[in-house]
Amino acid sequence: MSQSQSRTHRIWPLVALVLVLAMALTSCAAPTPQVLIQTQVVEKAVVQTQLVEKPVIQTQVVEKQVQVTVAPAPSTCATIKDHYKIGFANLTEDIVFAQLVEQGMKEAAKTSGKVDLVIADNKLDGATALANANNFLTQSVDGVVEFQTDEKFGNVIMDKFRAKNIPVIAIDIPMPGATFFGADNYKAGLLAGEAAAKYANDNWGGQVDAVMLLELPQSGPVPAARMQGMLEGLQNNLKTKVADKMVFHLDSKNTQDESFKVVGDTLPKIPNAKHIVGMAINDGSGLGVIAALEAAGRKGQDIVVGQGADPSGQAEMMKPGSIYLGATGYFPEKYGYKIIPAILDALNCKPLPPSIYVDHVFISKDNLCSLYPDTDVCKKK
Helix, strand or coil, X not given: CCHXXXXXXXXXXXXXXXXXHHHHHHHHCCCCCCCCCCCCCCCCCCCCCCCCCCXXXXXXXXXXXXXXXXCCCCCCCCCCCCCEEEEEEECCXXXXXXXXXXXHHHHHHHHHCCEEEEEEECCCCHHHHHHHHHHHHHCCCCEEEEXXXXXXXHHHHHHHHHHCCCCEEEECCCCCCCEEEECCHHHXXXXXXXXXXXHHHHHCCCCCCEEEEEECHHHCHHHHHHHHHHHHHHHCCCCCCCCHHHEEEEECCCCHHHHHHHHHHHHHHCCCCCCEEEEECCHHHXXXXXXXXXXXXXXXXXXXXXXXXCHHHXXXXXXXXXXXXXXXXXXXXXXXXXXXXXXXXXXXXXXXXXXXXCCCEEECCCCHHHHCCCCHHHHCC
């Protein structure tokens, strides 16, 4: 046996003895509780703040007054002028109403200080109105006021003026593209019709046997609205409506003589008519109706109402016993004071309404002198 082996044999008994003693001691000691120690690792984020210095920029406001001259914008209205040439084509020189319109136009033009009027007479004729329009173009008028009666010539005349960009105002008879000035026709008619109905109800027990309408068909639908208003104002307010067959539509041709003739031709057809109401497109036609009724010996049986209330109509309604009950007032002498400012507005490129109406009131012997205190018939009272 080698020396190392001999040593090993001597060590093992000693090891065994130590183990036995250790086990004995362990069994005799109090049990020791086991403590479990857990280690928790908490990760913390370390935030590093880095301060970066930036340069500070300071803004200094310096006030400085700068004078700026702004040039006026060029005008976009090509027709603005200091003075204007305006063509005025009047209906006729033979009717009082038209004479008053012309008088008012002249006065208003003079008052404006900006208008020279070029005046023409349409003579109640479409062909003459067309010739006058051509003459206005030759004279290079800036604007036109038309008072012409023939609807058929309206398109032709207006085509010439539109081609030259000339603004137009049409009095009482509409023209396509022109601003209308004049009667609020249906309303004006209603006023006269209602007055006639009141008279008939108060004096005849509402009984009217026949109606004669003195119309102007050549002037188209707008003046026709005047006649429609007159008839409806009467019929809608009478105690007893007039039968349609007893309503006579007559062409006055806008003259007193023609009205006298057509009424005289109609009366023999209604010999049994006790009460007749005549309704006229204007005072001149109304005077023709009155003359025809009186010539037939009917004074005191009938009444007539009209439109316009010009001096000829005023004089008639103020006569003692006159059958001219009255007429819707149009105040033609004041037309110019509305028309001249309107045409100047158009030439200064200001928009105009499609229609400019006059103010109406029914005029009779009861209120004439309050409206026209300076008229001859009122001065004589």
